[in-house]
Each structure stands twice: as C-alpha cells, then as structure tokens.
Amino acid sequence: MTSSSTALSQQRISLSSHLLFSAASIVLWLLLLTALRGLLLVYNHEMIGSSTNADLLEAFSNGIRFDLRLIVYVSIPLVLSLVIPWLMNQRRLLVAWLSLTAAISILLGIIELDFYREFHQRLNSLVFQYLNEDPATVISMLWHGFPVITLLSTWLACTLIMYALFSWAERKTRSYRTVHTGYNYVMQGIAFSICLVICVVAARGTLRQGPPLRWGDAYTTHSMFANHLGLNPVLSLYDAAKTTFSEHRDNIWKATLAAETAQEITRELVLTEHDQLLDADRAVIRRINSPVAQTQLPVRNVVVILMESFAGRYVGALGSQDQITPEFDALSKEGLLFTRFFANGTHTHQGMFASMACFPNLPAFEYLMQTPEGGHQFSGLPQLLSARDFQDAYVYNGDFSWDNQQGFFSNQGMTHFVGRNEYVNPVVSDPTWGVSDQDMFDRSILELNALKDDQPFYALLQTLSNHTPYALPDVLPVEPVTGHGSLDLHLTAMRYSDWALGEFFKQAKQQPWYNDTLFVVLGDHGFGTPEQMTEMDLYRFHVPMLLLAPGIQQQLGSENATVASQVDMVPTIMGRLGGDVQHQCWGRDLLTLPADDQGFAIIKPSGSDQTVALIKGDRVLIKPKDVEPRMWTYQLGANPESAPAAAHSDDAQWLQQLNAYIQSATSSLLDNTAGVQDSPGQ
Template sequence: MFDHTLKLLLRRLGLMLVLYMLLRLFFYFFNYSTFSGADVSATLLAFLHGLRFDLAALTAINAPFILLSLWPHGPTHSRSWQRFLLGLFVLLNVPFLALALIDLEFFKFIGRRSSNEIFTITGDILNQLGQLALNYWYLGLGFLLVIVGLVRVYPRSNEQAVQQHPYPLRYLRLLLVIALAILAIRGGVQLKPLRTSHAFILQPAALGHLTLNSPFTFIKSIGQNKLEEKHYFSSEDALLAALPFDADKYKNLSGLPKKENVVIIILESFASEYVGALNGGKGYTPFLDSLATQGLLFKNNFANGRKSIEALPSVLAGLPSLMQEPYITSAYQGNTLYGLGAVLQEHGYKTAFFHGAANGTMGFNNFSKLAGMSEYYGLDEYPSDLSKQDFDGQWGIFDEPYLQYVSRQLTGFKQPFLATLFTLSSHQPYTVPAKYKGQFPKGELEIHESIGYADHALREFFKNASLQPWYQNTLFILTADHTQESINPAYQNELGHYRVPLLLFRPGQKFESIDPEKVTQQADIFPTVVDYLNLPTRKLPPFGQSVLDSSSSGRALFYNGNSYFLVQPSGVTELTVDDKTQFYTFPDLAPAPPAEKNALQLKAYVQYFRSGMVSNRLYLK
C-alpha cells in the first residue's frame, strides 16, 4: 500500500509544506515589529503550531490533486498523465502562494491575514496596479521565483520503476488517504473543526497571526458575511465627536493600583426575569437575592447578545455583538483584540478561565486565550476520578461540584488573580442531580428548577470561598450570558429579551454612591474592572464605560438582527438596517419624540464598529 505512488504524493505535498514554512519565516521577518515582544520559545511554538494550519490548507487546496494522483485506474504514471498532474498542481497552488506573498506587506495595513475581503478591493488593485508594481516589485519577483522553483524541484515519477498494486489494494489506499485528508482538513479529532481563532493560544496573542497562513484564513472566510461600512459622518473627527467615550479617563487613572483579585461569574441563562431581587421577591434565586443585599445589583442591565458565544467578547473584551455572526466565528476573529486578561497580566495578574463543558465548546478555550486568560480549565482538566460521578450526562460537570473545584483551584493560585467562571447546569436540557430532585421550585418553565439548583451551587461556592485566604481581597462580578424562556409579560418585549443581572460584591465594602437604577451592559465589565483597580490602559474599545462612574447614567447597545438599539434612561433609540431611526420611552417603549443627539450617538457606535471591524481598528488612537 505504501508504494511508489503514495511516496511520490507525500514528497510533492511535503514540498508545499516546506514552502509554507519558508513563507511563514519570511512573514516573520517582514513583520518583525509585530512579534518582537514574544520570547524565542513562544515564537518557535507558533511556527510548530502552524504546521497544523498548513496541513489543513494544503489538503483542502490539493484535494483534486490527491484524488487524481491515487486514481486506481489507467496509466497514472505515464508521461502525459504526470504532466497533467504537474499542471494541476501548479494551477491549484500558485494563486494561494501569491496570496501568501501579498500578505507579507498587506498585513502591515490590515493587521491580520487576508480573507475573502480581497475580492472587495480587486477594482482598487487594478486601478493602482502601476504604482503597486513599482513599489512592491520584489513581491512580483518573488512570485516568479517561487513558480520557477516549484516547477524545477517538483518530484518526478520514474515510470520504469513503478510496480502497480492489485486494484483492491489501490482502492483501499485511496479510501485511507481520503480519511486522513478529511482529518487533516478538519484539523484533528477535536470537538470543533479547525478555525482561525484556534491559532490564538499563545501569548502575546499576536503570535496567532504567525501561526496562521493566508490560504487557510482565505478558505475559512469563503461564504462568511462581510460588514458593509457605514458613512453617517463626513470625517473621522465628526465621528469621534459624536462618540460618547472618554478615552483619557482610563488612560490617566490616578492613585495607586489595587492588588485585589477579581472573579467574574457568568451564569448560564440567568435572565433578570428569574431573579427575585429584580422582581419584588418573586423568583428562583434566593442566594443571589441575599448577595444583592450586600453588594450592588444593577436593575437595568442588558446583555449585548442573545447567545453564550456572544457573551464572552462582551464581558472579557468590551466588544458587543453588533453583527449577524458571533465575533468568535466571524471573518474578523483574527482582528487585533485586547482582553481584560491581557491588561491585567501586564500588571502581574495570574489569569484563568473555567468552564465545566467539553474543551472546545463554542470556542471558549481559544477566545479566552485571545482575551488574555492564560490558563483554561475545562472538562479535560477536571479530576478524572470525579468526572464520571459529577458528569450531567449531556454537557459537562454539574455546577455544585464544579464550583467547589474552582474554589480549590483559586486557593492554589498566586495572588492577585483574575478568574472567569462560566456555569453550566441551567442550560437545556436543564438537568438537576438526582439527589436534588424535588428540592427546588418547579416553577412554570422547565428552566426554573435548574435555575434554583444553579443558585444553590452558587451558595455553596461562596460558603466555601468565604473560608479561603483570598476571599476578603476579591471583587466578585456576577452576570449572565443571555436570557432564556419567558413567562412574564413585562419581559416579553425588545428590552426584556436582553435583561440580565449585574451584581458587584466585595466582602466588607458597599458601593453606596452608585445609582443601581443606571443603565448598564456586559461590555461595561472590562472598563469597570480597570477603573476599580486603578490600572491605566489605552486598550479599551469605546463601547462600554465603568459602572462606577457616578457622573453617567449609563447606556447599553445591542443588535437584534434587524435593528441596532441604544438604551439610555432618557429613551431608547432604534436604527434600522435601512438607516431609519425610531425613538421610544424607557423602559415602557412607548413612541417618543425624536432625540437627534441619541440618534447621532447610535450612528457613531454603528459606524465605528463596522469600520473598526473591516479595517481592524477597534481602538482609539
């Protein structure tokens, strides 16, 4: 089976693998300033990790070549057939090699590997072809050298030395190679197929661009939606003037930094509708309600999206979900992004992310690394001797044992630390451990009992954590990823679909000067932590603001797939996809007179977000 034909194919594909690695080396030197902050070991790991992406891209590109090279019938080693294969090999690979060469310089302008956006600028390239050829002549020369070199070193077949296997073995060989090719294109046997975000697992996150190759990012972007830029403002100065964000506030924070721990708990599906403290005592969260009496519970908090996969960018990077596709799976997942973990790491914090589901679920492991969470604790890291008894049968580890595990891990961490915990049990199918059946109110919806169990798990977590040495020096921030089923008419409207709790709790401290009625959002958590800890930074996107800013009544942004919404105490502004604005009162959503200032603010957010995504410029200069 492992005969001359297969060896010849492997040599030809191996040639491309070497060429891709050489192109990565050139990419490194051409863009050295981007990667100069990484140490040697991390850089070498980025090169090594890149082989996985190279194999995926090469196998996808060369699938027809692989199939025809191992075709069981006919004179496949004849001179004419081998010439045909050489032509096909060049035809398939040369366009992608050209793309990789272009990215040596194009990366300097967009800050990420190229995607299908290259189609949108084809006209501009043709119009500027003369000056581009003059200024980047060396790329054209390199392209010609690559083609000539590829043809010259392409492994040839020795027709006289070939001994054909019987047909059954040829078919078996073809099927085996097809199976291996599918595995290579998929990137392995992990839960989710390989995608761009999987490259960003090293620190600094910029090394992800070195790990990637341009053919891979281009292939992965095919069919993905591209954002159309908006031009509501005639100039960038006019746009920034309408954008209600004070970058200097976070750039020039005064006072000594606090060396306090931060624990962010994202509660699965904990809609505000289920929280008793937000509904006159009627709810399914007695412990969260009791914690609210000791901390600061915001009564008008909003999620920036409707899915778990949309919550992490909002919470950990201050990036609301203002497009059809979640950022984690979008064409822009390779953009420059600074997360809360990255900022706190610069100030000596240990950072970790906990989620009791299978590693790879919704890309949490990769995005958390991109956001600066240096360690990831998923189902794979949970003690194997406990995982079987604590497994919920569907998603992962039940909340109660998992939260106890998190508490033990935090006790072993060096302080100060930032830990983010994403709970699990209040997810469909809302499984509750057998020993707790009948102990929590069934309520009127299937989810209500599991909310009660998750709240109990939270109670046990805080009971254990309060005995640990790190507890008294920790700010806890509790929120939810999104809403879920609704039975209360008060929440069955556009605002109610996004209402989730936000609670700040610091043992022994009150936040009495802050108005709990102000409007807040998930994207406010990043700037709030920075503000609370007094950590000056320029790495905040302009969509959120610190909830500790007593001078602001707050705001929230979300996109429902058809319209953008800006929620403020003064009113709710809607911007439709055809650029029409509508105005409502807050919180009852009755029609309201036009508020042009609010409309300009919402348009500024939308234009900034779209342009920032497309041009990879999400951060103010």
C-alpha cells in the same frame, strides 16, 4: 398496438384540468401554512401577553402575503407546465414535488415550535451556527432536550396527510383531451401570461414601487409576538442562509456618516473627563483612563462569574417575587447591584467577548470569536491584567472547543483552562454539555487555591447548567419550580445554578484570598418570557451585574441604576483596582460618571436579526436594518411595563449616536485597530 391503447397514449391532461389542480394545490398550501402559523400560536400561547385579537388577526393577514411568496416558488413546475405539455401530463411527478416541498415546510414548522419558545425568534442563522458546531454535542442537546420522537412522528403523519390531500386533488381535477384535437396554443399562452403576472405580484408581496416584501413588512403592530407570527419559517431560514453563507462582511451595516463625524460622535458618547485620548488619527477611542482614588477598592484579585441565562426578570433582587434566586438575592445585600444592566447579545458567545474582550456585538460579527477578525487583539481583561503580571484561570463545565472559546481567549492572553475532561468523579456528567454547576464551582475553589500567594490573579468562572437540556443532579438540592408552564424546568435549572453559586461563596469566604478579591457576578444573557418588553424583547437582554468586595457598600453604595451593558464591565473593574490604564474598551467605568449621565447600552440579538437598539434612561430606540426606527419607554423591576414613546426632540440625535457607534466600532474591527496598542503593521 390496439386502437384503445393508441387512443390512451394520445390523451393529455386538459388545460382546464391543470388550472383546477393548480388552484386546488395553492389552496391546500395556504391551509397548510396557516395551520403551521396557528400551531406556532397555540404552542407558544404563553407569549400572547398583551397582544390583542386585532394584532393576531393582522399577523395572520400579513402571513398570507409571506406564504403566497413561498407558494409562488413551489408552484414554478405547475406554471412551467403551461408551456411544457409533457410536464403537464406528469401528475404523479407534480404530486410528489408538492408533497416533498410540503414535507420540508412541515419539518421547519415543527422545528420552529421549540426554537421560538427558546429564542423568541423565527428560524435564523442560529440553526446554521449550531450545525457548524460539534455534531455530537448538538445531536445530544436535541435528543436530551426536546421530544424528538414525538416531533418526528408528527412530521411524518402531517406529511402523509398532505400527500393524501394532493393525491385527492389530483384525482378530482383529472380530465383528458386527445392529441388529434390539438392544443390551443393561444389559450395556453394567455393562461401562462396571466399566471406569470399573478406569480410576479404574489412573489413581490406588495404593489408598491421599490423593494419587494421584506421581513420588516411584518412589523405592523406593537406586539413583537404578533409581528413574528406573520413571518414564514422557510423564507426566514432562506434569508438566514443567504446571510450565513455569504461573505460575512457583506452583512455589515452600511456607513451613514462621514468617518470623522462618526468618530467624533462616538468619542462624545464614550469618553469621560477621566480619559485622555491617544492615537486619535489611528484609533477611535484608545485612551488612558485615570481612576478616581475615592472609588478604588482594597483588592488585588478579580473573579468574574458569568452565569448562563441568568435573566433579570426572575432575579429577586431586581424585583421578581418568584423566589428563583434566593442566594444571589442574599449576596446582593452585601454588594453593589446594577439594576439596569444589559447583555450585549442573546447568546453566550456574545456575552463572553462583550464582557471579557470589552467589544460590542455588531451586525455581521455576532460570532466574532469564530471569524478571522476574532484573531485580532482587543482591550479586554486578559490584555489589561496580563500586562500587570496577573495569574489567570478559566474554569468551565463544558468543552472549550465550543464557540472557539479556548482559541479566542488563548489569543487574548489567557493560559490556564479547566474544562469538562479535567473533572474527576463529578456529581453530574451530562452527555451533552459536561458537568454541573456545583462541580464547576467546587473545582474553581481548588484552582484558585492552587495559584501562587505572592501574585495577583484573575479568573473567569462560567456556568452551564441553566442551558437546555440542563445538567442537573438526579436528586435536586432545591425545590423544583412550578406554576410557570413551559418555563418550569428552565427556572428550576436557574434556581439550581443560584444554589450552586451560594455554595461557592460559602466556600470562598473561608479562603485566605477572599478579602483581597473583587467578585463580579453577571448574566451572559436573559431568556424569553411570556411577556415581551418592547419590540426588542428586553427581557432577553436584562441581566444583573453584582460587585462584591470588602467594604464596597460603605464606599460605593448598594444599588446603581445607571444604564449599562457588558462592555462596561472591564472599565469598571479596572477603576476599582486603581492605576492609570491604557485601553480601548467600548464601555466606561460606571462608578466615575457625572451625576447627570444616565448611561447607555447598545444591544443586538444573536443570529441573523440585524436589529440594534440604544438604551438610555427609561427609553430605548430600536432600529431594524432598512426599517424606520421606533422609540419606546420601559420600566423594569417589580412593576415592569413598556409602551411606544411620543416623538422627542432628541430622537434624531439618538439615531445618529447609534449609527456612529456601530459604524466606528465596525471600522475599528475591520482595520484591526481595536487593541490596547497598534497591531503589527498598523
């Protein structure tokens, strides 16, 4: 071996060179994550709304704290190199590590652009929820609904740029010292100690005593978009993964009240003068309800139409001037419209079990139909009407295996299912979801006509065309929507679904069972709009509920402004059919409430966001997990607005009611006492 090669083999990266390379890498990481945050802002600029420049500046300031926390984890090999000389000398390996982790961050940042536009949430457990579903359907939805090639090309280009920048930083900071001069272990130890302290402080993200930086620390403005902007996609997804892959019961809200106190408060909130409490020692709100004779309707059948993404913000009958729902608006003139009605969640899954099983959307149980607790018996429409010997039909565009729909509703008592594989020569056969809404509604007429004339029936008709990638016919029967930017296609699908709904009613009105049927039309959830109403983003929850039956307006009026949610649907239906009914619904008959009862709704987003809210009248109390609650005022309709509310004397009572309701419902679910009667073994 030559002397020159021996000298070279003894060369090592100097301490100062490594520190410079580490500092340069951290700066590049900060620039990358700030750029991704800026890209999210620009891509979703329609959501800026009333956010001020100060709000956005604060979001980027908060973002640095979250980004530094991620950078600390990425920098672990760089810090360890200070005490592992061999690792310090592996500059190519360190560049590869930095480039790989940057590639992952870039990929998540790019995925999040459309994820946030669709859900108004940073990456969360919805990602894992979709991955757990049918892979072919998910891949088809992504391929047909999003510009996959463009996004992947962008990701690859950005990854190569970051690799080039890390390589450039490595070259510019590279300097050596030879082994025979010796390492200064004291200096290395001092450098490591200083870096370790800096990393601990940065990883905590705060100098306060107590818990380290939490997602709630990003909620420092009244702009939900700005607050979300401060979060980091990698950390958000990591937190969601911990929640998703932990035992789901670990994520339950901890009880804050004695069980007896929580039950008493819940009963005061839910029960009315028409309810007689049963099994008070075993069930929270099991009761016998005696309907008011004057509010009953001359009907024998029930048809529930659950409209995909039927956002109240764009319904003309609720104040929109966009002409998206002319058919529903016309139907509203014939029926009773609930104007302050809310979905219990922001995903179809929650809309199904909240509406039909009459059970709320709870923290840790957002995907109830897929958990062991979903196998329990509830007090929903299938149980109550099957007990009255009703026939049933569930007609749907898609595959019933999605969200375990058939498994859940079969267990609840439904028997007749018509899904995507039962259609013959449909107008649209979408590779992702199935057939179009007009196909579903046409088949529904056939299915309802095939039921026995001498036996009452109930049916659930569920639409799907208004879900990306939108199963629409090649030649649309409606004018495409324009002027709403990125929402144009979504609103076009909503207009098409509305058209299909109108066509269904044109056919239904010609059928012999029409005048004997109570129709309930409601949205499963709303969707994100450029404007965000309150921190809870109420537009994602606000949906219409319309009751249609002969003479309903003359008997019950044309509009009802009582605050309500999907768990109120079943008690309201049962009240119109008449007859005492034993149940344990977590809502109430909206048409027999006292005149001074403003109603209430308890709502929660889908995914791992553990925020819950209580709505009464024109106020909403919003309570994120482990964060202080905040009260807002809101107004829906043609002139929507919202603002933080001043403190009120009943704020503490509201919070207690919210906690009691969630605690009692959770206990009822865990104890398997949520059914019409005690479950076996209870």
